[in-house]
Amino acid sequence: MNSAAIEGLLAALEMLPDNATLRLNVARLLIQEGRHAEAFEHLNQILARDAANAEAVDLLVQASAGLADQGNPKNAPSDASHVDPDTKQDPAFDWNRAERDLGPLLPAPFVDGEESMVAPDVATAGEHEAYPLFDIERPVVTLADVGGLETVKKRLSESFLEPMRNPEVARAFGKSLRGGLLLYGPPGCGKTFMARAVAGELGASFLTATLTDIFDKYIGESEKNLHEIFQAARRAAPAVLFLDEIDAVGTKRSNLSGGAGWMRQVVNQLLLELDSMSADNDGLFVLAATNHPWDIDNALLRPGRLDRMLLVLPPDRPAREAILKHHFASRPIAGIDLKKIAARTEDFSGADLEHVVTTAAEKAMMESLRRGTIQPVSMQHVNEALKEIRPSTQAWLQSARSVVEFANTSGAYDELGTYLRARKLL
Template identity: 50%
Template sequence: MADESPLIRSLRAAVAAAPGDVPLRLHFAELLLAEGRNDEAVAEAAVALQHAPGDAAARALMVRAMGLPTAEHPAPAPDGPAPAPTTPAPDGPAPAPKASSFDWDAAEQQVQDLVGPRFLEDPQAADGDGTAGDAAAWDVDAPGAVRLADVGGMEEVKDRLEAAFLAPMRNPELRRLYGKSLRGGLLLYGPPGCGKTFIARAVAGELGASFLTVSLSDVLDMWIGASEKNIHDIFETARRQAPCVVFLDELDALGAKRSRTHHSGLRNVVNQLLTELDGIASGAGNEGVFVLAATNVPWDVDIALRRPGRLDRTLLVLPPDATAREAILRYHLRERPIEAVDLGKLVKATEDFSGADLAHVCETAAEAALLDSARSGSVRLITTKDLLGAAKQIKPSTEPWFAAARNVAMFANEGGLYDDLLAHLKRKRKL
C-alpha cells in the first residue's frame, strides 16, 4: 500500500519470501496491530497458526487482534455479568462489553469428536501422496518400502516403466541370454510438481536398490577440479552400495548443453558425468548402478547424455489422472476437519493440476475455513464449496510448461524424441 511505512513494506516482502517463518510473521502481525490494522493482523496470525497450530504466541496475538478478553483483562465471571453501575466510574464511562474469548481447547475437542461422513462416498483405496523427500549428497537411503503400487493412478506410466526398464532388470536369466548388462539409464521428463522424484523412489523400491539423490548444489564447488571429484565420488559410492539407484535431479542444471555453457567449470561437470555414465573411470563399469534422471526441460539437456548406453530411454510424466488426483486429494485432506466433501466434483474441477497444485488447493481451502473459525469464534469444517472455490482461484501450474513444450514437440522433434508428448497434445487437442 502507498501509505505503508518502509518497515512494514520490508517485512511484508520478507514474509512473502519465507511464508513458513512463524516468528517473522508474528513480528509482522505485531507491527500491523500496533498501527491499528487489526484485520490484517488477524489474517497473519491465522496463517501462523496454520503452520504452527499449538503456538501460544500466535494464539495470544489472535485474541488481541480480535479484541477479545485476555488474562490481563478477563471476561465477566461465569455466574453472570456484573450489574451496570448507576453512576459513571471516576475515570470515565465503563467500556462496552466485549465478545467472549475463543476457546481453542474446546474447539480442538469438538473437531476430534466429530461423527459423520467425511466424504459423500465410501473411501476407495488411496495410492500414495505423489511427493517424496530428497536425500543429502552421498547419503544413501536403504532400499525403501515405496513401490509402484503406492503411486496413485498413472497406469500408462507404470506400464511403460515395467516394459522399458523394470522387466529386463527383474529377469537375470533372460538378461544373460540376450546379453543385456545390469545397468541402465532412464530420463523422466514433464511438467513440474507431477511426482517424478516419487516415481524414481518407487523404481528403487521395485528393484530392491538403495537410493542416492544428486542435485546441482551437491556437485558444484568453488575450487578447480572439486566439482568433477564430487561427481566421481558419488558414482563410486553408488558402485560400492550396488544395487543402487542414482537419481540426478534437475538434469538440465547438472547436464546443460555445453554449447550454451560459457563457464568452463560447468562444461567439465558434464564431461565428468559422461565419463561416469560410461563407467570408464571405475574399470569395473556400472554393473548394478541404475541411473535415473528428472528434468522439466529435456530440450536443454546436453544431447551426449541421451546417447545409447547413457540416458537413452525417456518417459513422459504427465499431470495426475483422475484416479491419481483422488488419491492425492485424499492424502492432503486426511488429517483436516472436513465434512461431506464431494471428491467427484473436485476431481473434475482440477484437471491438468499437478500434485503440488492439488496440495495448494487443500491448503487454500483450509486457510479460508480457519480464518472464518477464528473470526466467528466457532469451528467451521472444510466443505466442498471451500475446495471448489480454491480450485477456481488457482490456475494449473502445468499450463506454461505445455505452452513451451508444444513448440518443441512440433518443430524440434528430432529422431522422435518427443513423440509421446506430441501424442498427448493431440489427444488433448492442444495442437
C-alpha cells in the same frame, strides 16, 4: 553449508544467466539464509521472462514476507515479560490445545507434491562412515502407491524392474542389469516420487543428487562432488541414483562459451560417470529428471547413458481422484465430492492438487478460529481455493508445444506431440 552452495550456484549462473532452474535454486537457498532482498531480485528476473512460473511466484511471496518481517518492528513482542525466554511463546496462549484442535487441519509434510512415505534408513556406524556426505534411503513406497501413470509404470517395469527380478532370464536375452533413464514433463507431476517407487520395488538403496550437492565455487570441486556421488551409489548397489534437475548439470556444451569452461568439465565428468556404467556397475540404476529435456546435452542421451526417455504427464481424472483422496485423508471433511473436484482440475499437477487441498484446509482453519469450533473442510472451501489456483503445467505445455512443432526432427518428443494433439494444444 548453504553459503558454499550458493556461491557455487552463483558461479554457474554467471555462465548460464537464462537458466531458470539454477536461478530458482539460488533464490530458494537465499531465502533459507535470510537473504530475502537478494532472493527477491533473482525471482523478479525469472518472472520478467516467465510471468506464469508458479514456483517463482510462491518463492516471491516467501521473500516478500521475509523482507516485511526483517523491516517491521511490530513483529517484536510488545511486552517481553509475556514471553517465556525458553520457549519464546506467550504463556497466555494454550499451544497444546491449539495443536490438539487444529492439528488435523494443518498440512502434513510432502515431497515434490507427494506425501513423504520414506522410512529412515537404519544403518550401522560403519555404514555411516562409508557414506559420510550422502543420505541413503530405503523407500517403502512402490509403483502401486503411484496414482495413474500406467504407461510410465509399464515401461519402467520393462526397462528396470523385471530384468532385476529375473537376472538369469535377462542375461539370456542380453539385457544388462544396469541402465539410465530420463523422466521428463511438467513440474510437480511426480517424477521424484516415481524414482523413489522404483527403488522401493527393487528393495534398493536410494540416493538423490541435487544442484547444491554438485556445484561448488572452486574449480574442479564440482567434478569431484559428482564422482563422489556416483561412488557412493556404486558402493550401495543395488541402488537407484536420482539426478534431479539434470538440465542444469548436463546443459548443452554448445551453449557454453568464454569463461564457462568449468561447466563443460562438469558435463564431461557426468558423461564419464555414465560411461563407466558399462564396466562393473550391475545393480546401479541412474534415473534423471528434468522439466526441460531440450536443454540437455545430446551426448547424455546416447545409448548406454540416459538412453530412454519417459514422459511424466499431469494425472488423468482417476489419478486426480486418488491424489485428492490421499490429501484429504488426514483432514476433517464434510460433503467433499472428489469426482466434481477431479472434473474441474484438468491439467493440474499432483503438486497443484495438494495446493488446492491445503488452501481449502487453511480456509476451514481460519473459519474455525473465527467461530471458536472446528469446521470441517467443505466444498465451499474447495471452491474458494479453486478460484485462486490455476494449473502450473499450462506454461510448460505451451513451451513444449514450440519444441514439438519446430525442434522434433529426431522424433524424441512424438509421445508429447500425441498428448498435445489429444488436448487440442497442437
